[in-house]
Every structure is written in C-alpha cells, then in structure tokens.
Amino acid sequence: MITSVLPAPRATARAAADASATAWALAARDGDPHAAEHFVRALHGDVLRYVAHLSGDPQTAQDLAQDTFVRAFASLPRFEGRASARTWLLSIARRAVADSFRRAAARPRQADTHDWQAVMERAQPCGLPGFDDGVALLDLLEALPDERREAFVLTQIVGLSYDDAARFIGCPIGTVRSRVGRARATLERLLAEADCPAVRAA
Known part of the structure; x- marks a missing residue:
C-alpha cells in the first residue's frame, strides 16, 4: 500500500483537529480525566490568542484563558457536540472577556501614581524574540x-x-x-x- 507523504490541506487538518477536540470534550464530559487534559492542550493556544486580542491586554490573557476553561468545565455536562468544541469554547471566552470589562468598569479607580508604571515596564520581557x-x-x-x-x-x-x-x-x-x-x-x-x-x- 502506498501512503502519501504530502501534508494534508489546511482545511482538512483543521477539521480533523476540531473533530478530535470535540471528541475529547465529549469524553471529558463523561468523566475521562485523560480526555479532559487532551481537550485543554488542544485548544489552550487558540483560547489564549483569542482573549489576548479581544481584550487588547496580553498581561491578563492567561487569567482570562484560565477563567474560560473553568467556565467550560462547569458547563461541560450540557455540551452535546452540536457545534465544534473550539467554537463552543471561544464563545465562552468571549463572555469571559466581556465580564472582565464589566468588572473593571465597576471597580473603584486607584490613586493616580506613576510608580507602578515604572515597575511594570521594567518587568516586561522585552528581550524575548518576537515580543516587540x-x-x-x-x-x-x-x-x-x-x-x-x-x-x-x-x-x-x-x-x-x-x-x-x-x-x-x-x-x-x-x-x-x-x-x-x-x-x-x-x-x-x-x-x-x-x-x-x-x-x-x-
């Protein structure tokens, strides 16, 4: 049997990845802890990129991604796989970002000072490749x-x-x-x- 060594088209690869992530989500819903781990690993990068760009604040992206997965696992018993797990998860991420905006708007503003700005600027990993x-x-x-x-x-x-x-x-x-x-x-x-x-x- 001859097996093609050519890479699968991007759309085909994406569809396969979506199908796998959805299958892991359904298995995690049914109590498989290994499937839950695969589900998170498969979609964590997409969620992180999405919340970083949607919020415009890469500093809080990790917290927003974590919040997204906490919400997702709480809602997992109701997930039926009608849409892909990726689409379902990104809709949760969108709500997490919207809620973070609402919380920030309701939070009392701190006293205006420049000290914290200097500390944050010094803490930025500006030397990392691709940061700028x-x-x-x-x-x-x-x-x-x-x-x-x-x-x-x-x-x-x-x-x-x-x-x-x-x-x-x-x-x-x-x-x-x-x-x-x-x-x-x-x-x-x-x-x-x-x-x-x-x-x-x-």
Missing part, C-alpha cells in the same frame, strides 16, 4: 473597529474557517469575508504609513 512584533501587532489591531478585529483574529490568527467564524459571530459568511478584507486593507495601510520616514520621525 507582538506588541506592534496588538497596537495595529487596536486601530480596527471591533467587528473587523474579531473577524480578522478568528480567521487569520485563531485559524477558524470563514464558515465557522460566521456561525460563531452570527452573521453571513460574506460579511465575515468583507470584514476580514477591510481589516487587512487597513492593516496594510497602517504598515505602509509606519514605514514612511516622516511617520517614524514623528
């Missing part, structure tokens, strides 16, 4: 309208298909494609402006 690029990307994404940013992050960073993103957001697939296209055009324009010497000097 990641901060620059977050800054660029912040310039996008919320709807375009979410569509771009879901399809271009998290890796959902346009169809899955449309179901997740709750809009037609053509709307998702339009939002991603406009987001990409805006990002390309911003990158071109950043390369302009006058902008760098300013």
Whole structure:
C-alpha cells in the first residue's frame, strides 16, 4: 500500500483537529480525566490568542484563558457536540472577556501614581524574540473597529474557517469575508504609513 507523504490541506487538518477536540470534550464530559487534559492542550493556544486580542491586554490573557476553561468545565455536562468544541469554547471566552470589562468598569479607580508604571515596564520581557512584533501587532489591531478585529483574529490568527467564524459571530459568511478584507486593507495601510520616514520621525 502506498501512503502519501504530502501534508494534508489546511482545511482538512483543521477539521480533523476540531473533530478530535470535540471528541475529547465529549469524553471529558463523561468523566475521562485523560480526555479532559487532551481537550485543554488542544485548544489552550487558540483560547489564549483569542482573549489576548479581544481584550487588547496580553498581561491578563492567561487569567482570562484560565477563567474560560473553568467556565467550560462547569458547563461541560450540557455540551452535546452540536457545534465544534473550539467554537463552543471561544464563545465562552468571549463572555469571559466581556465580564472582565464589566468588572473593571465597576471597580473603584486607584490613586493616580506613576510608580507602578515604572515597575511594570521594567518587568516586561522585552528581550524575548518576537515580543516587540507582538506588541506592534496588538497596537495595529487596536486601530480596527471591533467587528473587523474579531473577524480578522478568528480567521487569520485563531485559524477558524470563514464558515465557522460566521456561525460563531452570527452573521453571513460574506460579511465575515468583507470584514476580514477591510481589516487587512487597513492593516496594510497602517504598515505602509509606519514605514514612511516622516511617520517614524514623528
């Protein structure tokens, strides 16, 4: 028997990964602790990227991801696998971020001081490879309208298909494609402006 050594198309690989994650979620729901571990490992990276970009605060991303999985395991008995576990989990992540915004808005503001800012800036791992690029990307994404940013992050960073993103957001697939296209055009324009010497000097 001849086995192909060519890599599977991205869409096929993503569908297989989604099917595996959903199967692990269902097994975890039925009490398999090993399946629960596989479920978390399979989707932790996607959740972390999504909450970091949705919240615009990479410093709290780990806490938001943890909150997402705590909520997911509490809701797991009601998960029936009608949607993929990835889509189901990202919807929980979206609610976790929204709740964190509401809590922050209700929290009393601390006294204005610059000391904590200096401490936080010194604590940043700026020497890590890719750190500056990641901060620059977050800054660029912040310039996008919320709807375009979410569509771009879901399809271009998290890796959902346009169809899955449309179901997740709750809009037609053509709307998702339009939002991603406009987001990409805006990002390309911003990158071109950043390369302009006058902008760098300013």
